[in-house]
Amino acid sequence: MTEPTSYLDAGTLFKRLATPAYATASFVETSGQRITYAQLSERIRKASALFGQYGLTEGDRIVVSIADEKETILTFLSLLANGLTAILLDPDTKTSRAESILQMAEPKGVIADGVFFEQVPAAKAYSMALSVKPEQPQKGQLFRKLLGKTASATDTTTYPALLQSLSAGTLPNQIAPETVAYILFTSGTTSDMKGVQITHQGLFSHLQTLSQVYGLTSESRLLNNLLLYHADGIIQGPVLAAYQASVCVRPFAFEINRIGELLDAIYKYRITHFIAVPTMLALIQRFADGYEDSFQTSDFQFIISVSSHLEEPLWRAFSERYGVRIVNVYGLTETVAGGLFSGPSDDSYRIGTVGKPVDMVARIVDETGQEVPDGEAGELLLCGANVMKGYLHNESATTAVLQQSWLHTGDIAIRSTDGFYRITGRLKNIIVSGGVNIHPEEVTEILNTHPDVVESVSFGISDDVFGERLISCVVPKPGSHLSELALTAFCREYLEERKIPTAIFLFDDLPKGLSGKVQLNLIRDRVRQLDNSTTSTSLDYTKLVMEAASQAFKVPVSDLKPTDTSRTIAGWDSMAHLDFVIRLEKALGLEFETAEIMVMNSLQNAESIARQKTSSR
Amino acid sequence: MNELNWIIAFSVVGLTPMAWLLPGRWQLPTVSVLTAGFMLVASPLSALSLLLTASLSYGLFRLKSLTPAWRVVLSISQSVLVWIIFKSEWPMHQGWQTTVGVPLGLSYYTFRQIHYAIERYKQTLPVHDFADYLTYLFFLPTLLIGPINRFPDFYRDSRRRRWDAVLFSTGLERILYGYAKIVLIGNMLLTNKLAHIIYTLQPNHPSLASYLSLIRFATNAYIQFAGFSDVAIGLSLLIGIRVPENFESPFLASNLNEFWKRYHISLSSWCRDYVFTPLLSLTRQPVLATLGAMLVLGLWHEWSSQYLVWGALQGLGVLIWHRFKRPSGEAKTAQPAWHSNVMHGLGVLITFHYFCLTCLVIQKNNWQAVGQTLTQLFAR
């Protein structure tokens, strides 16, 4: 089966959402604001009147680049409901790239922040060029009402304020299934722009698949604070929520020092599904001591891991520590969002795999295109209604990955005899860092434009938290005074923050093979040596701590986990605590201070204190 | 218990509606302001004393000229000083206490402030400001009857607060059950009915009467306190804050160590974290640490020789148990199941009676009376 048996289309969905049943229901909740379905319905109908004034017709492309989240969501859905094609352009996009995208995409209009029009003056030329000025949340409304003051007059030349004077228009009854719903540009070099086109049929059939797999209803409350200019942020967030009239909660952007607050939001907002990227899970695992009960609420169902490879050790450790199931989703921007799902049901759940395809057909083939037997590795091919229509105005790139309706994912997979797929590697030259795809060539291209750079190469190295990190190696011109800092600053001018290399190494030359191609393995080795020289530890702290704990608490080492605390180990009472500390002191040949002993409330805690203690000597 | 009833009434009628009807960010601060207002009316001294100690315990940590160690020492000292002044028998001898009284909830917030100072010194507290700290201390439901809840827990819950009908009705139920414990079991059964029985037994069975009166005192203390803890927990739930449980069927504990993990949990865990563990780490003497913790636990109730002895007896009990307990790693399979059940039951009985007996020293007003009762009990 390559498609769900039935699904709602845009016309039916938005008609349904406008019925009184959903009038007061929440659509999106942020820390300070709430958008109801009634507000959404009103907005898309007023926008319809506006689009009518500009004479836009089904399938016209409109560039959207707005920093404000609420406006981004409402604008995207307005375009969707009116059959217009949204081109989502991250407001973080650098000017040169934005210009090339505009040139290539030939949109009929632009809805963007004022800054965008300043930086890309060409955008003003479109007949519909709307400058966005987000509506300020009305502060102190209560007091204003008490004082009898009326709301201040609003500027009616900016969007969305100019909608106020319009009367509601009518939505199209029927939008052709093959009309493109939205376009997302994936990372890539300027010579090879890839604007993924997703049709209405592709989007809405996939929304049906997602809501079936996740078991969404109008009672569901999704926590998704991923970036809205990526498919996992906008599609598996507000759009998926709208499909089932569920609630999408976006409390605030993810930050390390707000992890506790984010976890508290699970309870506060009665979250049922938490959509996250593995990097977030890794950071939570590392920095959220004391929040182990966060997912033990009566509402919460499971975590949905998207965007990048979920490492098996993290998956296991996280599920165990927080007592929660993590559903691992495999998909690409080219398949809307998902495709293969490990979980939530037991028959499709296996840690370390991407589970099984849902409403898609998968094949694994070798270089010659022949299907390989189970247990052998090959490229993963996918076919389904949710596969993209093709890259916008880029025939060669489209035919490279889309052949006879089969999408070549560029990922290497193995299927087990009982039908589980495991991703084992990658054919395409792309790295995924913290859930964001980066084409190393895009970075290399920029670095090479620097006047003092002879040549450069960029690639990913594996990282515990981010999955992968981008590394660049540069050969400077002789006599130039390039530094890592200067190069980073240079990158910042032309690249989005997320694409800046985490380290730039300067070399006199790059090792090359006979053909003149840069030998990546050799460079990797060089970099690894440079990288490792900073962190060297010969003592196996984990083992020492485990052994001391095992003897003090009378528990076999095999039963101990780093996350164990005095609450999870029966023998860990106050007396045994001292025994544990003394054994550890003996093993390490040092003595802990009172304050240090007092904060050793878990095994991993004890380990990190021991580490600090030895390194500080 | 007059103040208590006022607190309960004011919490339900005044605090609870404000905690939900005002705009989100005003809710908890209003609860604190109303708490302060209530204290000002009920007992101005209490309000001033809490505000002063709270400001000092927070403000001392902002003094750049002090080293961290000095900050924590000074912060704890000022809290303890105020506590000792009001709780020791000394001001009573000076004739103070009769005129000013003890500030409301002094013992509870003193220990909260010490906890705060130590955790702040250890740098384990989440990022917060003075208002957050005041919200924690000026929280009427737990002001007078505890539990000695911890700042990080309170702060986390204030961040997680949400309207929850189930939690609210649980809160109402807890208050009702709390009152049922106090009035029906505590007042009616234990205080009145049992007193009547003891009175009739007294002439013919004096030792049985003494025994029952011993049991009555300890169980009544537990029932009343557990009842009021239920009320405090219930009131907090009405405002949307979940405070930790204070009792977990302590009389079913099979040894004294376990008993103190289940009786007045917030106090005993406080003593474990802020007396026992530091003493143990400092001196490496488990006996000293245990005794120290239990003495503080006793003195927390009242700064008097009786509570000192009572605390020492608790410490002694725990130490005796530690001396004779089975090593935790040893297999317990050698004996048949009934054997361990009997041993467990025996343990429960012994623990219960030991606790009741130690309470004799706080029940009687002087040592002579204690001796008298003991003779009556054991030498018929």
Next chain:
Amino acid sequence: MYQFLQKYVGSKTAGILTAFWYLLLLFLIFYYYFLPSGQFRYADW
């Protein structure tokens, strides 16, 4: 109480029984409330 009863009887019966149980407790509490209470020292805290 309601959740407990609901496991054994229908939700309607459970609701009625719970209401009766609360009323009974309330009545008893008010009835006995005015009895003299024990000399209890926790009041000083």
